[in-house]
Structure formats: C-alpha cells, structure tokens
Amino acid sequence: MPALRLLRPDRETGVRADEHRALRLWLRLLTCSQLIEREVRKRLRGRFGITLPRFDLMSQLERHPEGLKMNELSRLMMVTGGNVTGIVDQLVKEGLVERLDEPSDRRAWRVRLTRAGDKAFAEMARAHEEWVVELLAGFSRRESDALMQLLARLKRSTLENS
C-alpha cells in the first residue's frame, strides 16, 4: 500500500500536463483507500485480534451459510488460490471455520463458518460497520451518492481499459 508521489512538476514525463490529472486522481484515490483500510486493520487487530483478510473470508462465508469451495472464495475475495489455502488453514486452527468434504467432487472442500465463527463474526461485523460509518461521518447523503456514482464509472473505465 504505497503512497506514490509522481508529481514533480519540473520533469518531462512525455504526456501533456493536462493528463497529470489522471495521475493525481489515482494517487488521491489510493491515499483515501489506504487511510480507511489502515484504520480498519488497526481496529480489527486491537479489538478482536483478527486480520482483515481473515475477517474478509469470514464475511464471504457469512453470506453463504451453505459454505463455499476454495475456488469460489478465491474468486470472491479476488486473491489467488494458494492465498485462500493459507487463510483457511489459520481460521480452521482457530476453530472459526471448518472444511467439509464435498461429496460430489473429492478434489474439493466445502468451507463453512463454525457456530463459534458465526457468533464471532456477527460481533465483529457490527463493530466494523460502526467504524466505517464513523470514519465517513460528515458525508452527506448527496455527496455519498455522487461519490458512489463516480466510482462506479471509474470502475467501469478501469475494467474496460485493462
């Protein structure tokens, strides 16, 4: 999560000055995202002793009480399969998640929250949402809607051009 600074103005970079706009926009986006993410990580760690990736994985499972296969988790979390293996291993060790055999495919697992995991997640999710509401306080509904729309367009532009 770096904070790129590429705006030294006295250097010719080969694109028009007007286009520095795109670079500035991306850097500011990154900064905002990092500020919130950093704070959330810190609070998850301090209050619940959990990491953001583990919380994220549990949140996926909470939305799918029937369980998810490893590759489904990988897709939903947008990380590689090997990464999911490690995070699930940790959560299993902590008793928050369980690996069940998938009868229809002996290569696969069905990963589910345990009862303890479900209970723990409910509490963490409540706190997490409170934190985010708090961090974004002072953002009016109008502003927040405008930002949502612009970000939707940004997402589309990025997907189309990558």
Add this chain to the structure above:
Amino acid sequence: MPALRLLRPDRETGVRADEHRALRLWLRLLTCSQLIEREVRKRLRGRFGITLPRFDLMSQLERHPEGLKMNELSRLMMVTGGNVTGIVDQLVKEGLVERLDEPSDRRAWRVRLTRAGDKAFAEMARAHEEWVVELLAGFSRRESDALMQLLARLKRSTLENS
C-alpha cells in the same frame, strides 16, 4: 487487498439500513483502488521487472535529488521503517539507489538514486503515467474534478475521525 462483502441484507448488524451507505461506499472505493493497483503492479512487473514498492521508493527519491533519510522515506511512503530498510537493500543490490553517509548524523543515511536509477526511473514513470491515463480514459475533466474534490473531503473526514 481483500474485497470485503458485508452487505447481506437479511442480517441485523445494529446500525440503520440507511447507514449501509457508508459501508457500500468504502467497499466500492476499495474495489476501484484495487483494480487500478493490480493492473499497475502487473504491468510494472511484466514490462520492467520491478515491484510497486520499489517504484514508489524511487519516485520519492526522484523528487528529492539531494537524497532522503530512511525516516523521511518511511513518512512519505506511509510504511514502517523496517520496511524501508528492506526495500532500500534490494534497490542498492540492483544498483538503482545508493546509501551515502550523512555527515551531520552518524546514525542516518542519505539515500539517493544512482545515475542508473535515475535513468531507469524516467522511463518507468513515463510508462506508468501513460497506463494511468489509459485506465482512466473516458473520464471527462468535469468528472475527474468532481471526484478529486469528493476524495479530498473523504480524506479529511477519515483523518478527522480516526
């Protein structure tokens, strides 16, 4: 860089439905940021064989031709000092950066781009900016200005409330 999904609607989370807005906003922000970052990392790796943190560190140095101390790099990059130690070590090994003695303080280093580092960075920065311009294509000046302003407010709100 996870992709949190916390919006299962049929679960009581303890905050009003209206406030899910904040959560959705943060998740979308995270997604956008990840999409761009992922693409930039991939291209830096594929075309220049460099990582984003190393590129970031070099970009800080490029803006400060007189060199930076380790703790200044740490502050600018928003990462811990130990992290900077590792990244500088790598870049020194690659000959892109050099550690000079700081005469006024024997505890400190002055880190600078080498001539080779400066040359390499110029080329990478040019490509990097082109990529970002490309990814954000189709964003009008008006939209981009509006987004910049909203993100500035978001940054301020986050800083004030964390």
Add this chain to the structure above:
DNA sequence: GGCAGATACTTTAGGCTTCATCTATTCAGG
C-alpha cells in the same frame, strides 16, 4: 563531562500475497 531519554536505523517473527509447480481427481473422446 556524564547520564537519561529520544532518535535513526536494523533485525526478527509472523502474516499476507503472488507465481510457478505439484498431486489428485474429474471429464471428454476415442
């Protein structure tokens, strides 16, 4: 001068992440 606390940096342990590679299983055509 000398000492206590602060500062600059490094080191270590633990965790996340990717890519490349590996094993086991499934699937599709013959």
Add this chain to the structure above:
DNA sequence: CCTGAATAGATGAAGCCTAAAGTATCTGCC
C-alpha cells in the same frame, strides 16, 4: 474402459508489511 486435458487444491520461494525489540548515536540537562 483408457487416456489426455482440465480442474481443485496444496506447496515452496520470494517479496511486502507490521509490531516489537535491539543497537548505535545524539541531545539536553545537571
């Protein structure tokens, strides 16, 4: 059935990142 390709997941190496602890140096105060 059998075999080759695809798929599910695990593993290992390398890199980024943090927090905590350690070393060396500096600074301010007596």
